[in-house]
Amino acid sequence: MAASTSLGKERGMGTLPGQLYRKCGVRPPGYPGRMLLYEDFGTERHRESSLVRHALGSTHDEALVAGLAGGIGFMYFVFEYTGRPPQLTIVAQAHPDPWIRSALDRLRVPYDVAHSARPHWGRVHAALDAGRPVFCTVDRSGLPWHGPGDEMAGADPYTVVLAGYEGDTLYVEDEARTPYRIPEEEFGAAWSGHRKGRHEMIVPTGPATGDPDVAGALAATAARLTGPVLGNRFDVNFGFSGMEKLAAHLRDTRTRTGWQRRFAAPEAFLAGTRRLYACLEREWTAPGATRPLYADFLDLVGRPAAAALFRESAGHWSRLAELARTAGPDPDAGARRTLFDEFATLVEHSLDLERRAVALL
Incomplete structure (x- = not known):
């Protein structure tokens, strides 16, 4: 598709944003003393799409990221549990394909996926030291800025980005206009809380290798809308x-x-x-x-x-x-x-x- 050619242009000389900061030996502007890999934070309209956009250096329009990940869908269930009101669930975005992987795949951005039995901090630090943000799937209720939630919240995959670290403190992107600071031990508990995720790490490893896969998206x-799913x-x-x-x-x-x-x-x-x-x-x-x-x-x-x-x-x-x-x-x-x-x-x-x-x- 002709439109996809211009959409595939990359800024940053084909280098991930964090790698530019590391190569230059400077810290991101606006964050003195904090080793962050990029400087744009906060959800625009869609949380996961904003995470991908920022982690890749804010090169792509949020709408492009969202559409390539699959954009829209529809899932409707009502669950009933003893002693509780009926639990309505509608998912209006693309589902159930994993959003982050779908977006990276169709952006043609290579990435590594790793799982482990416990938090692998050496692997996390190595990625961040190389200038590569780390997508992690966590139990949202274990993050202190969300507070305690439903006891079943840990079953839902919730993705955040590790955007840097300083000693044993991590900097986490999750909706807010500035990254959250959290001790590794506390983040590790939230990471372990999503048991099905098995401490998943998704790490982009380089620039896009081609134009976005618009036709596939x-x-x-x-x-997804016409089924079966x-x-x-x-x-x-x-x-x-x-x-x-x-x-x-x-x-x-x-x-x-x-x-x-x-x-x-x-x-x-x-x-x-x-x-x-x-x-x-x-x-x-x-x-x-x-x-x-x-x-x-x-x-x-x-x-x-x-x-x-x-x-x-x-x-x-x-x-x-x-x-x-x-x-x-x-x-x-x-x-x-x-x-x-x-x-x-x-x-x-x-x-x-x-x-x-x-x-x-």
């Missing part, structure tokens, strides 16, 4: 099938899986609506169910018609999120029915628009 997004019975919860299932559950007034019964209790209703807002605007997504960011990517790679449809769809997702956020804590059955019908209509509008958009990718 577009094909992956289309396949997993190749098993849970595929009905993914992509357009997942949107259809959500709309059906919202309109269902008879069965226990319908929202009218499942979220009837005040505690369940409040938990469900607040969670719905968070899933579409804040958690595992960029605002607007990631659709505006993906539309920007499509503009970058020459798909303006599809971009316009996804932007229109984003308006429906954000309207749905706002209705959920502002819903009263204890509506009666009639008010719940009206609200859930409005939710369903918005989902159906988005589904129609996105089916048309995918046909244009």
Whole structure:
């Protein structure tokens, strides 16, 4: 694709940003006394995409990184546990492929992946000393700036970047405009807390070896939305099938899986609506169910018609999120029915628009 050629240009003479700082024997500007590998921090619209962008020297547009990683998707589940309100989960970004690896693969950036039974600090220091940021998958609740969270939080992979160190203190990028300082021992506990990750380290090892794989990214997004995704019975919860299932559950007034019964209790209703807002605007997504960011990517790679449809769809997702956020804590059955019908209509509008958009990718 012609658009991808200009997108592949690299700054920094083909060198990772941290390697430039090390070669010059200076510390990054604005951070006197701190051995950081780069100077741009903080989430723009999408956390993981910003991590990749900054770790690679802020060379690429955030929308490009997000789109190459897969951009958008849809997963819908409601989990029920004894003594707790139903737990709604919607993932609106590309899922379940690992975001960081997908982004690096399609940016054509080489990287090493390592796992270990315990934190391997020698390996971490060697990478940072070589000017290479380290992506680590941790238990978010073990990071002090997040505070204690749900007891199941450690099961969710949460990626941060080690952007430097000084003695036994690490500098961690995770959303904020400045890196967090944390002792190695404390970070190690959070790293170990995500047991499935096995202390995963992803370390970019050099500049891009070619132009971004735009065609592969577009094909992956289309396949993820049209399915199958997993190749098993849970595929009905993914992509357009997942949107259809959500709309059906919202309109269902008879069965226990319908929202009218499942979220009837005040505690369940409040938990469900607040969670719905968070899933579409804040958690595992960029605002607007990631659709505006993906539309920007499509503009970058020459798909303006599809971009316009996804932007229109984003308006429906954000309207749905706002209705959920502002819903009263204890509506009666009639008010719940009206609200859930409005939710369903918005989902159906988005589904129609996105089916048309995918046909244009």
